[in-house]
Amino acid sequence: MTEVLRTARLTLRPVGAGDLAWLAAHWTAPDVRRFLFDGEAPDTAEIEEVIADGHSPLWVIVAGGTAIGVAGLRPLEELGPEVYYSLAPEVWGRGYATEAARAVVEHALGPMGLPEVLAEVDEGNTASLAVVERLGMAPFEKVAGLLGPMIRYRVTVQR
Template sequence: MNHILTTGRLVLRPATPQDHAGLLAHWTAQDVRRFLFDGAILSPEEITEVIEDSALSFATAGHGLWLIRENDSADLVGTAGLRPLEDLGLEIFYSLAPAAWGKGYATEAARAVVEHALGPLGLPEVLAEVDEGNAASVAVVERLGMTAFESVPGLLGPMTRYRRKR
């Protein structure tokens, strides 16, 4: 299966070990990690583990971590992917470089991943978990057609869980 996803403006390609430095720089940027990792800074070893886990997940399940780039650029715009949310199922997650904010890229990339999950992968639903204070991500998941189904405590405060069924 080809794991590259494309949209009108973006190319999403699975992360590889060659992407380590770019991913480390992206995910250690303060504005990027604010909600994604509850403010934690991932170590280089943790980035290596994420890339290795993603490669295994693509090989066995058809999903993992994609790097987002504009069609005509080699610059990293952000990331999107699917990962387990406790024992509930798979959740969509994404991050964007601040220079890419406000362009609709998060919605465009996340929509490609959700459609991949509900279409070719045949998942019955996709979940999302969003920090209560992350208004931009709430807007993204709502544009994806996801609906809230519960609130849970999180490290930075309440989190709302969303789902979109096939």
């Protein structure tokens, strides 16, 4: 994957092997992983696998020349691709999650040609619930999660 995505304030560039240390620090920060990876910190081998996986695109979110998070797509069980994202706590509340996730969803439904994109959000993660609703995603199922109930959302391509 080589596509660079751009928004009004952000550049989303494909993650690469040179991002391993930064991504490991980002994803192991307690506030970042609270609702990501069921609260467990991924190890270096798992992060290397994510970086190397060409089927599940992942972008580093850059604002003002600084990496502030990541956004990407990954399989949600056998249901289809799920948009996911994480931001550094110091930039929370600025609309970056919505902006980055929208860029990924639009890319998935447009140039990638996917028919739908899913999201799975912990019921207690009010910030991410607001993000998926701003993206126009509709809830379709509630499932049990390791940290409590999860709500599944979807948005489909408008043809």
